[in-house]
Amino acid sequence: MTTPSQTVGPFFGYGLPYEGGSELVPGWRPDAIRVRGRVLDGAGEPVPDALVEIWQADGSGEIPRRPGGLVRAGHDFSGFGRCPTDAAGGYWFGTVKPGPVGEGAPYIAVLVFARGLLKPVFTRLYFPEDGAAHGTDPLLAEVPAERRATLIAEREGEREYRFDIHLQGERETVFLGF
Amino acid sequence: MTDPHPPYLSPGYRSTVLRAPARELVMPKLGPDSVELTSPVFGHQELGRLDNDLTRQHSGEPIGERIIVTGRVLDGAGRPVPDALVEVWQANAAGRYPHLADQHPAPLDPNFTGAGRCLTDADGRYRFVTIKPGAYPWRNHHNAWRPAHIHFSVFGTAFTQRLVTQMYFPGDPLFPFDPIFQSIPRQEDREKLICRFDMDTTVPEWALGHQWDIVLGDTPMEA
Ligand SMILES: [Fe+2]
Numbered sequence: 001m002t003t004p005s006q007t008v009g010p011f012f013g014y015g016l017p018y019e020g021g022s023e024l025v026p027g028w029r030p031d032a033i034r035v036r037g038r039v040l041d042g043a044g045e046p047v048p049d050a051l052v053e054i055w056q057a058d059g060s061g062e063i064p065r066r067p068g069g070l071v072r073a074g075h076d077f078s079g080f081g082r083c084p085t086d087a088a089g090g091y092w093f094g095t096v097k098p099g100p101v102g103e104g105a106p107y108i109a110v111l112v113f114a115r116g117l118l119k120p121v122f123t124r125l126y127f128p129e130d131g132a133a134h135g136t137d138p139l140l141a142e143v144p145a146e147r148r149a150t151l152i153a154e155r156e157g158e159r160e161y162r163f164d165i166h167l168q169g170e171r172e173t174v175f176l177g178f
Numbered sequence: 179m180t181d182p183h184p185p186y187l188s189p190g191y192r193s194t195v196l197r198a199p200a201r202e203l204v205m206p207k208l209g210p211d212s213v214e215l216t217s218p219v220f221g222h223q224e225l226g227r228l229d230n231d232l233t234r235q236h237s238g239e240p241i242g243e244r245i246i247v248t249g250r251v252l253d254g255a256g257r258p259v260p261d262a263l264v265e266v267w268q269a270n271a272a273g274r275y276p277h278l279a280d281q282h283p284a285p286l287d288p289n290f291t292g293a294g295r296c297l298t299d300a301d302g303r304y305r306f307v308t309i310k311p312g313a314y315p316w317r318n319h320h321n322a323w324r325p326a327h328i329h330f331s332v333f334g335t336a337f338t339q340r341l342v343t344q345m346y347f348p349g350d351p352l353f354p355f356d357p358i359f360q361s362i363p364r365q366e367d368r369e370k371l372i373c374r375f376d377m378d379t380t381v382p383e384w385a386l387g388h389q390w391d392i393v394l395g396d397t398p399m400e401a
Contacts, residue, residue: 015267
């Protein structure tokens, strides 16, 4: 029944990205955070033709149920962002730190599409300051201890995080299947 | 049920070799959680009125065969998915994308960009007016050509249902030679990516019509 996936290919750049796709909230907001990182291949080379999408709860842990993912209008938080990687494989998002939803530690759901990926990879970005909550997070408990760090962003500064996504290789990011 | 999707690693498509994850995916015992089981909401106010008509985005008409592509977005149980965002992008009639990285020496069409989007209606139906894209060469192997296709991106009701795929046209002679199409393991699954010519969708004196339904993976909650 299910329609099979195919690669996003190299030419999505004029079709999928849109104005403000990276900026879920304006940078002047006091609760704004910035997440940036690179998408890398199995040789450690940047992937310059990937598309990164995020989906997350708002700062209070509520899952947004209102539009605003395509047209960033004022103060509404839509929870969705989309950023194509640049020549160095880099992407970034301006957003808020999600509050916890249910039992688990706060996280941002991350999807990566790319030329050479016949279907997307799905992962989670957790925050480094939530170490205590990570200890009881049901998903992290299922990830082999030595690979857990691939799901936790690094703090780069006040309200700034780094999250590199390794599609393959020694530091391959943990990807989820459902 | 057999997985209809291609494997990550499909060496005939060379770019998969260094990009396919090599480790086993982690399959959470509890499945996706409430964030992953929801999806962004998109509204009509975020789309332009002509976003689903790729032939009317410029001052003149694009060159090529005008077509209508329509169908329904359905969930695994066959129920329509209303208000689903469907995005498309494609080459022009000559097989050329207006993208800097596209080096194919075929003409650009000043009246055709080739990107569109729409929201499905209450019946889960989307509809685009466009022109039939041309086949184009790529550098995967000697004399490599992609069968004519339209790229589709679809949101379901869960972020885990997110689908990006390509729609092909019936009877394309390039199917057996295309490692992307052939990356799908079973022929019956490949055929789900081929639209169907439909006389009832065809508009007299104006455009040929094609039907293509998109079935999203089961909402994991129901599995
Ligand atoms: Fe293409």
